[in-house]
Amino acid sequence: MPRYSPTVVDHFTNPRNAGELDDPDVRAFIGNPVCGDQIMLTARVTDGTVAEIRFRAHGCAASLATASVVTEAALGATLGEIEAWDDERVEALLGGLAPDQRHVAALGRQVAHRLVTNHREGVDDDAPLICA
Amino acid sequence: MTHPSSVPSPSQPTVGGPGIYLDHAATSPVCREAVDAVLGGMSITGNPSSRHEAGDEAKDALESSRTQMAALLDCAADDVVFTGGGSEADALAVCGTVLAADGHRPVHVITSAIEHSAVLESCAMAHELGAEITILRPDGRGWIDPEDVRRALRPNTVLVSVMHANNETGVIQPISDIAAVVHEAGALLHTDAVQTAGKISLAGLGADLVSVSAHKFYGPKGVGALKVAPGVRLSPLIRGGSQERGLRAGTENVPGVLGMAAAATAALHHLDDPAHQAHRHTVRAHLLKGLEEAGDIAVNGEGAPCLPETLNVSFTGVRGDTLVDVLAVHGICVSAGSACHAGSDEPSHVLTAMGIPAQRARSAVRFSPGRTTTVDAVTTAAARTVDAIGKLRALGPAGAPQPSHA
Numbered sequence: 001m002p003r004y005s006p007t008v009v010d011h012f013t014n015p016r017n018a019g020e021l022d023d024p025d026v027r028a029f030i031g032n033p034v035c036g037d038q039i040m041l042t043a044r045v046t047d048g049t050v051a052e053i054r055f056r057a058h059g060c061a062a063s064l065a066t067a068s069v070v071t072e073a074a075l076g077a078t079l080g081e082i083e084a085w086d087d088e089r090v091e092a093l094l095g096g097l098a099p100d101q102r103h104v105a106a107l108g109r110q111v112a113h114r115l116v117t118n119h120r121e122g123v124d125d126d127a128p129l130i131c132a
Numbered sequence: 133m134t135h136p137s138s139v140p141s142p143s144q145p146t147v148g149g150p151g152i153y154l155d156h157a158a159t160s161p162v163c164r165e166a167v168d169a170v171l172g173g174m175s176i177t178g179n180p181s182s183r184h185e186a187g188d189e190a191k192d193a194l195e196s197s198r199t200q201m202a203a204l205l206d207c208a209a210d211d212v213v214f215t216g217g218g219s220e221a222d223a224l225a226v227c228g229t230v231l232a233a234d235g236h237r238p239v240h241v242i243t244s245a246i247e248h249s250a251v252l253e254s255c256a257m258a259h260e261l262g263a264e265i266t267i268l269r270p271d272g273r274g275w276i277d278p279e280d281v282r283r284a285l286r287p288n289t290v291l292v293s294v295m296h297a298n299n300e301t302g303v304i305q306p307i308s309d310i311a312a313v314v315h316e317a318g319a320l321l322h323t324d325a326v327q328t329a330g331k332i333s334l335a336g337l338g339a340d341l342v343s344v345s346a347h348k349f350y351g352p353k354g355v356g357a358l359k360v361a362p363g364v365r366l367s368p369l370i371r372g373g374s375q376e377r378g379l380r381a382g383t384e385n386v387p388g389v390l391g392m393a394a395a396a397t398a399a400l401h402h403l404d405d406p407a408h409q410a411h412r413h414t415v416r417a418h419l420l421k422g423l424e425e426a427g428d429i430a431v432n433g434e435g436a437p438c439l440p441e442t443l444n445v446s447f448t449g450v451r452g453d454t455l456v457d458v459l460a461v462h463g464i465c466v467s468a469g470s471a472c473h474a475g476s477d478e479p480s481h482v483l484t485a486m487g488i489p490a491q492r493a494r495s496a497v498r499f500s501p502g503r504t505t506t507v508d509a510v511t512t513a514a515a516r517t518v519d520a521i522g523k524l525r526a527l528g529p530a531g532a533p534q535p536s537h538a
């Protein structure tokens with residue numbers, strides 16, 4: 001069995017929406033202290049819908065793919081829709097994960113939810129992305 | 133070189149031409165000579181222990197293989213014990229010595245923190261059997277100082293186990309100097325020569341016990357050997373029949389042993405070939421030069437004597453396991469010291485023991501070219517690596533280092 005789904009391979013080899021927005025409306029950061037995987041999202045939100053989004057990430061190949069699929073799915077989605085995502089939804093976006101890779105689905109769901117909460121509460125995570 | 137059979141998967145997109153296998157420290161392809169010998173061995177019917185012609189045929193095959201292995205191990209044919217691979221040879225050397233020691237007082241074993249897990253776990257087992265264990269730390273280059281061995285010796289030290297070259301860094305240890313120190317104290321020396329057998333000469337090492345594994349020198353997997361010098365007392369771990377001088381029970385793996393012996397003989401030819409020796413160093417030089425284009429790299433083990441086939445490099449800002457996965461998609465097979473499993477990743481115990489910070493250890497990748505690797509192949513692999521590193525660094529923190537030519 002291949003180690004990664006074709007979607008995961010596609011996204012870690014050709015990541016979508018990589019980078020960082022200048023002057024974003026909202027910024028969200030999640031880091032997994034055990035594994036060292038980190039994802040930072042910056043987005044512009046218009047009328048409750050994600051109009052522009054970018055990611056920066058440091059971590060395993062599956063976590064980079066997660067950051068990429070999350071931005072792709074979030075673009076054009078309402079904050080309410082994103083808030084309804086669970087781990088299974090992120091795993092489905094990735095075309096499936098092996099059991100020892102499932103933690104990245106949680107990472108993706110957490111950073112997406114954090115984007116929504118931060119926007120609602122008008123706060124930003126300014127934790128810098130570091131290579132750990 | 134043909135596309136490796138397992139990586140990348142045919143169902144996944146691959147970019148570019150055929151694969152480039154730079155993971156010979158993990159295992160090597162089986163050479164023609166070994167394939168032929170294994171296939172020949174498959175049609176040998178007899179059990180080497182049987183007293184009839186079929187048995188004699190198998191016994192002769194085994195004994196001529198033993199002579200070939202003795203040439204590789206620089207010992208007498210009678211000193212060669214066939215095993216089921218490198219891990220078993222290590223276990224027999226370490227636990228076999230401890231079990232054979234007279235049980236009146238606790239025995240002491242010295243090893244190093246950079247050993248393969250086969251040795252470290254065998255020492256842990258020896259500890260369960262009552263032995264005291266001392267684990268020596270290497271210096272920052274991954275080199276074990278014979279003087280540290282001297283200081284660790286105790287009156288009850290029965291065995292010192294230090295590997296010949298490390299599997300992650302390729303750093304070659306001063307085994308003959310350590311042998312002198314150990315023998316002066318009346319103890320035995322074991323060396324795990326799994327990474328060096330067939331690459332550099334094992335002559336004059338001075339170790340009493342030497343482990344080798346066929347699949348690292350272009351032989352089949354699951355077969356290895358332990359040199360047991362005359363007079364060394366070992367207890368068998370696998371008990372039953374009296375095969376292998378009573379040191380390893382079980383009907384011998386005749387095709388495997390024949391394949392290993394053929395691979396050993398072929399490897400010794402290459403050892404004597406000056407053109408091949410020059411080629412090993414040329415390949416490493418080109419590989420390193422190509423990788424330096426990535427900028428901000430560190431060679432782990434730099435400054436110590438090392439095998440040209442093993443190049444361990446940390447790329448700042450990039451995770452080693454991630455780079456391995458990206459390169460695999462491009463058909464380039466390399467290894468990382470650590471991988472992210474279920475959300476936790478332990479950096480390599482070898483790099484950590486060298487005092488390398490976890491962040492740099494996590495960014496380490498091992499490139500291990502082999503006998504058939506061309507300069508073109510490593511040049512291509514290095515260029516693709518530099519490209520992948522540029523992309524991965526661009527995903528990470530702003531202001532991360534970029535390729536020097538970018």
Ligand SMILES: Cc1ncc(COP(=O)(O)O)c(C=O)c1O
Pocket residue numbers: 157158216217218219220222248250295297298299324326327345346347354355356
């Ligand atoms: C240094 C070292 N020792 C022991 C082993 C184990 O050998 P085997 O795979 O034949 O059990 C290996 C390879 O995996 C190795 O690199």
